[in-house]
Amino acid sequence: MKTFCGAVILLAASLLLSCRTADIRGADTVGFLTSSVTSAAQASRPISDSEEYYVGRAVCARILAQYKLINNWRLTEYVNTVGMAVALFSDKPITYGGYHFGVLDTMEPNAFACPGGMILISKGMVMASRTEDELAAVLAHEIAHIVNRDGVASIQQSRWSSALAAMGSRAAHTYGSANLSQIVSLFEGSIDDVFKTLVVNGYSRSAEMSADEAAAGYLAKAGYNQQALLTVLETLNKSQGGGIMKTHPGTSDRIDALAKKGHLIQIHPAAQKARDARFRAALQ
Amino acid sequence: MNARIFIIAICSTILLASAASAATVYVVTKEDSVREDCRFFSPVKLKVRYGEALETVSQEGDWFRVSARGIAGCVHRMAIQTRNPQISGALGASRGASRDEVALAGKGFNPETEAALRGKGGGYHYAAVDWIERIEVPTARVQRFAVDGGLRQP
Numbered sequence: 001m002k003t004f005c006g007a008v009i010l011l012a013a014s015l016l017l018s019c020r021t022a023d024i025r026g027a028d029t030v031g032f033l034t035s036s037v038t039s040a041a042q043a044s045r046p047i048s049d050s051e052e053y054y055v056g057r058a059v060c061a062r063i064l065a066q067y068k069l070i071n072n073w074r075l076t077e078y079v080n081t082v083g084m085a086v087a088l089f090s091d092k093p094i095t096y097g098g099y100h101f102g103v104l105d106t107m108e109p110n111a112f113a114c115p116g117g118m119i120l121i122s123k124g125m126v127m128a129s130r131t132e133d134e135l136a137a138v139l140a141h142e143i144a145h146i147v148n149r150d151g152v153a154s155i156q157q158s159r160w161s162s163a164l165a166a167m168g169s170r171a172a173h174t175y176g177s178a179n180l181s182q183i184v185s186l187f188e189g190s191i192d193d194v195f196k197t198l199v200v201n202g203y204s205r206s207a208e209m210s211a212d213e214a215a216a217g218y219l220a221k222a223g224y225n226q227q228a229l230l231t232v233l234e235t236l237n238k239s240q241g242g243g244i245m246k247t248h249p250g251t252s253d254r255i256d257a258l259a260k261k262g263h264l265i266q267i268h269p270a271a272q273k274a275r276d277a278r279f280r281a282a283l284q
Numbered sequence: 285m286n287a288r289i290f291i292i293a294i295c296s297t298i299l300l301a302s303a304a305s306a307a308t309v310y311v312v313t314k315e316d317s318v319r320e321d322c323r324f325f326s327p328v329k330l331k332v333r334y335g336e337a338l339e340t341v342s343q344e345g346d347w348f349r350v351s352a353r354g355i356a357g358c359v360h361r362m363a364i365q366t367r368n369p370q371i372s373g374a375l376g377a378s379r380g381a382s383r384d385e386v387a388l389a390g391k392g393f394n395p396e397t398e399a400a401l402r403g404k405g406g407g408y409h410y411a412a413v414d415w416i417e418r419i420e421v422p423t424a425r426v427q428r429f430a431v432d433g434g435l436r437q438p
Contacts, residue, residue: 047393048369048392049312049313050312050314050334050369050392050394051392051393051394053314054393054394054395054397054398055393057398057410057413057417058398058401058408060412060413060416061408061409061410061412061413062407062408062409064409064412064413065406065407065408065409069412069415069416076419077419077421080419080421081421081425081426081429082429084421084426085426085429085430085433085435088324088426088438089436089438092362093324093360093362093438094313094316094360094362094363095313095362096312096313096314096334097313097314097417098313098314098417100416100417100419101416101419102412102415102416102419118413118416118417132433163392163393180396180397180400181400183393183397184397184400184401184404187393187397187401188401190393221436222435222436223430223433223434223435223436224435267434268434270434271432271433271434271435272434274432274433274434275433275434278429278432278433
């Protein structure tokens with residue numbers, strides 16, 4: 001009888017423990033909600049995942065106004081598959097709108113991480129990668145920028161307080177025309193901040209280093225070779241510049257940092273053969 | 285007899301305790317999958333959408349066993365949160381949310397903002413963005429790809 005009661009109590013305890021929800025995201029993404037707009041405007045308002053998604057869509061839309069997408073479904077699908085194989089091992093395998101990868105029809109080697117989960121990589125960047133592992137390394141680096149929210153971090157803080165003021169406090173789910181016009185203007189300003197960072201100025205060196213480190217971790221977890229990140233950076237460093245080299249200075253420092261950390265893993269010959277074959281097939 | 289009453293009391297306590305500890309969580313992604321087992325490549329049993337309420341049953345690492353629309357399965361912790369992102373319903377009716385909170389919840393950078401930006405025309409190629417977003421690599425294909433290339437499965 002005692003044994004039975006003990007088992008019952010243990011079962012109850014395990015049920016209680018298993019139902020804890022401490023690891024579920026709290027209200028952080030809607031943490032900007034306060035009881036009045038006055039106090040909300042004073043608060044530092046984090047961007048929600050869905051807002052990040054709309055910012056990312058607009059940033060990508062702006063980049064895609066300058067670059068055409070490649071008309072090659074096989075390559076596009078391959079890049080998406082490699083990207084997903086890495087993204088599932090990232091610190092944020094799920095985003096509001098999911099991860100999606102587009103290939104730009106330009107030989108200029110470049111890659112852009114639009115906030116929220118959309119990544120654009122140029123045909124030139126794919127060609128600069130000599131193996132599937134190197135392509136995975138480039139995508140892992142861009143995924144890390146999304147996970148680290150480096151894009152939205154480039155939005156000026158002052159825009160948030162202005163946005164909060166423009167949202168208005170009255171209980172209406174939609175904007176009035178004046179408010180909407182103001183919020184769209186602030187939205188455009190935010191897009192501009194991110195666009196300039198991605199396309200013109202680049203991220204800070206610390207953001208790049210951090211993205212490299214995270215990318216190396218994702219690659220290792222996914223089963224790709226960490227050293228591919230090092231080798232693709234070396235290739236880019238030897239190139240003539242332009243494209244990604246304009247916005248990614250200090251590549252030598254990054255190579256040095258990776259050289260100390262990257263480990264070459266042994267890949268089964270059959271698996272390596274399969275990776276090489278599908279990489280070549282996608283590039284044809 | 286006493287022993288039987290004791291057992292019934294303990295069992296009732298277990299049921300009450302587990303019912304009380306099950307929490308309601310909400311989907312925070314545009315769409316997510318409730319999977320048969322707690323891993324990415326497990327078959328999808330149900331599609332759930334942003335703001336949909338799920339009941340958690342237990343936790344397995346980064347995954348939660350949940351129940352949704354009478355179907356049990358697993359969702360990843362990154363796809364849910366404890367507070368309803370929509371704060372839907374009548375104004376002020378959602379667990380003490382003020383009218384201002386409810387108003388703000390529906391605002392920010394959202395479809396309305398995007399529609400207004402699109403309306404301004406020029407400089408934004410949203411059709412290309414929509415095209416990329418429609419690309420979905422089936423889970424089974426990613427799994428096959430991982431196996432063939434000697435990659436790990438999440």
